[in-house]
Amino acid sequence: MTNSITINLKEVVGKGYKDIWNYKGRYLALKGGRASKKSKTIALRWITKLMKHPDANLLVVRQVFYTHRDSTFADLKWATHRLKVSHLWRFKTSPLEATYKPTGQKILFRGLDNPLSITSITVEKGYLCWAWFEEAYQIRSEEDFNKVDMSIRGDTGGLFKQIVLSFNPWNEKHWLKPRFFDVKSSNILAVTTNYLCNEFLDDQDKELFEWMKEHRPRRYNVEGLGEWGIAEGIIFDNWKELDFDYEKISKLSIYEPINGLDFGFTNDPTAFINAIASKEEKKIYVYDEHYEKGMTNDEIARMIKEKGYSKSKIIADSAEPKSIEEIKRAGIRRIKEAVKGPDSVRAGVQMLLDYEIIVHPRCQNFQIELSNYTWDSAKDGTLLNKPIDDFNHLIDALRYGMQSLGKTKAKAVPSLY
Template sequence: MIKVSLQSVVGAGYRDFWNYTGRYRVAKGGRASKKSTTAAMNFIYRMMKYPDSNLLVIRKVYKDHKDSTYTQLKWAINRLQVGHLWECRLSPLEIRYKPTGQKILFRGLDDPMSITSITVDVGYLCWAWFEEAFQILNEDDFNKVDMSIRGDTGGLFKQITLTFNPWSDKHWLKKRFFDVESSNIMAITTNYLCNEFLDASDLALFEDMRVRFPRRYKIEGLGEWGIAEGGVFENWKEIHFDKWEISKREGVRSAFGLDFGFTNDPTALSCSLIDLKNRELFLFDEHYEKAMHNDEIADMIKRKGYAKELIIADSQEQKSISELRRYGIRRVKAAEKGPDSIRAGIQYLQQFVIYVHPSCTNFGIELSNYVWDTNKEGQLINKPIDDYNHLIDALRYSMEPIRKRDRGR
């Protein structure tokens, strides 16, 4: 028999979270705070302890599970040294406890019918885990899943667990779980300071963030709520829409923009449809990834089917633009930019109602946190912060040719 010390593999800081059995268990926190890995280990431990339990794991977009929650739960199984007892399958995406047949099921809010009709073969569906819960902007989407955890559970406790980074204090999560007192809610805030498994290089990254990006450090470092005051874009909302139906509108045109990144910043691709007549902008796709080489960027653009589109890219990366052309992205060209181009681009985007497709989760984060900067007295100035702007910069670049033609009408 293998014996594993939970103290040694889980670490400190989550005792109450681990043992809580009330209806709602909520952990907001910064990056590297152990909230998601601790939740994953806790679910594996619990399912082995309670033979009638089953778990439903929810993300806003189903496809995001494979490289996040599914991988985290596989890691937790191996961390607890019980890999021989579990079967992990990719098609369908699920994890099964071999001795009993209990299951961990994965669903996305982009397919609500797959959630409302869910059943299990063994025991009861008594637990649900919302990972990256901040991405769920519509509280009703949460309520539908909450109501699905109902009925007889054979004496097991029913529980919804939510883990997320607290990007904005305007989110419904704050009002519902953190601004109330209830015996049925455990809401905690954690950060990297409780993660004893970080090494010196990890801690140095947070110190660099504290110095260079203090606003980001409060959210991603300390786990504090992002303050949305002074938002640059108040003209956006998240809605489901069919890009093919929008593209059929008279005069609608597409716009693609690319902002390069690597070590600290992501490469960001913005994809949108512009309805000039109705002053509507539809963000239908994005890419957001660090450490991408130019050949990988080209492959990503081809894989998405945009290789023949006009893509306006950051003009400071002329070498990268040249390499992308050599890799087959022939219509990529440099943004013109020019004096005061950031403010001019922002002012033009503010003329539109911006609709964000739910699959564009990083756009939602940037639009929520892109704010006007402040002076030494704390007063807002007419200049945005240089952060949470990678997709927004790509969007600005993509709009350059449209703005020039629009100005000449």
Template sequence: MHLPNKIWLPDLVGKGYREFWNFRGRYNVCKGGRGSKKSKTTALRWIYLMMKYPLANLLVIRKTGKTLRDSCFTDLKWAICRFQVEALWEWKESPLEMTYLPTGQKILFRGLDDPLKITSITVAHGVLCWAWLEEAYEVLNEKDFDTLDESIRGRLPEGLFKQWVITFNPWNAQHWLKRRFFDVQSPDILATTTNYLCNEWLDEHDLQLFEEMKRSRPERYRVAGLGDWGAVEGVIFNNWTVADLQPLIPGFANVYNGLDFGVSDPNALIRFDFEPGQKKIYVFDEYFQGGISLEQLAAEVKRRVGGAYVTCDSAGSQQILELCRMGVRAIPAKKGAGSIQYGIQWLQGYDILVDKRCTNFIREISNYQWQKDAYGNTTDIPCGTDDHLLDALRYASEPVQHGGVTAGIRI
């Protein structure tokens, strides 16, 4: 291994991940809460192992390829800098790729837009024996993972091992990941749970946020703080299923669009087709992105909806005016007293079919719950966190909730 100075790994990696770091079986699976340093630790481990094993290559995967640059790619660059070995690595962004210069080993990055294309990946030097699936909860179809799994195959040189590292937040206890990796025992599987309590690099302010979450939002704290599986009791919507809606989109004739604005939170655009005679709602498209300008948001909305109306959060009146100036047909939601409860009740009256690519919406609707009072009793107020696309869905459905058809424009 080429390191400029001797490095004491515990000083760089910290505590809480010894078993994860040393495991050599095929499936190294780690679920964790916010701030659990699972992604940073995974990135450090991969850079360390790449420099230790000169014939190994790594494939890094997320559901959507464009999300890799600002997540895994950035974390791996951070790990290289943390080890102070920048001079030994080269990286490029088009396409995303990293090369360990002393040997020519590669770290390749792919999105799960077409899992069959991933299975044909080859490397020029050594073997492709490792893979990292980040935010694995986004992969809703277990068969897609089975196809991915086939990309790590073949005879290995002596001393190497095949391994998947699978990292995710445990938003939904119904996800296939729980059944496949956490509800079984196998020498090929290490399934661990970590949380912010093992992250010694969180400051006092970070810890205070978790303590406040523990006090005011105990259910969220259990999942986002402690890394437990998301609760399924008390969910608001149980009238939804995941499907592949792409073949149906050309026939959608009553499409509605909703937009929830974000500043620190993401902007959330949702699109659905409404079939009153069938009592069905088809959620077929989402856009979920923060940290962008209004110009960028307008361009994305126009690209997706064309000249159709978009019902927006009326609290963003200035944003609505600006979007209109930029050519978006933005209209404010009526909202008003009781509109949240009425909108939820209206949506509960329909079968909601969600396209499997709408992973953020699926995460939200899986975990959308009623608040509980101080005595643990369920109220009629939703928790109001991680609900941006659901809010957008309520805004989009306002015209049909009240019998209007203004926004229903064929795409």
């Protein structure tokens, strides 16, 4: 089972990551745009390093535990196939972990939504000397990071200790920037990558970035080039992330269900948002979202049914009456078009600013939009009373959904989880 396997790493990994691959310092902070192959490269790197160092173990951390399965867990499993060593690894979903069969080394997966699962972590063999924070931008508390950082301590048998942080740089005000990118330290390697170093992209993917470069330059700088998002002129400062029991809150008579839908396809996503809101308390609790490009109307209807909202009132973008009718004929009978009028965007934004918005940790795309939706500005830099038409798909969906507030009798939301 331990027979040697010969592969060409340059062909498997590609170019642009040599310094990252060989780095042995304490902190490796890797920000990058979409399709920069950063997550895939890190997964390949960890599998290779673990097989090379038989006493090392890896802890993989995300803000929310359940998001591992379709991201880090899948990427690391993919890496074993890409490296032609999948027969040497065992991946389990209960508990979520991976084991290198020849040595018993472990890859452990944890979420910061359960701090006790991290602070008490131990390994049976060797040392827990490496950690990977994927989507590190979602970790809003530097103190939460520090707790895990402190767990990578003590004797490691001569192995190098290392924490890797990978993320899309949505907002320059995040603690990651001053902590890792605005300082010079021999213990830190801070790197930015983008899609231009990904030789595995096909022409269709490249065309999408070229479209973004021309039509969404601000988004292109962040998603395409991996540059920090700019927080100047941010609109929403009335929100916070909180793990709440929405079923319990929904039983209060002053709260009503809010469901909004914004259409997209090739360049923009279809955005479906679910919340409960109270006019009396001036609070909106956002607890679920769907954010996906390339969805047909049949697929949208199927998604709504699978989430349990087929009988719920849904307010959708009135710009696509044909889509609304097709979704209605597919069984979503209570979908209706939003009412739009002169200056409806600004008016809807002002209405949302009157509320405190509480966002469940699972709604990461909505949090990204709230952190990047800004007022437009004049040539002299003066802010205008008009939002930039970007980072707003779920926000638009919430604006539509809020039109039903106070017009229907409140009902309990479906049990989804």
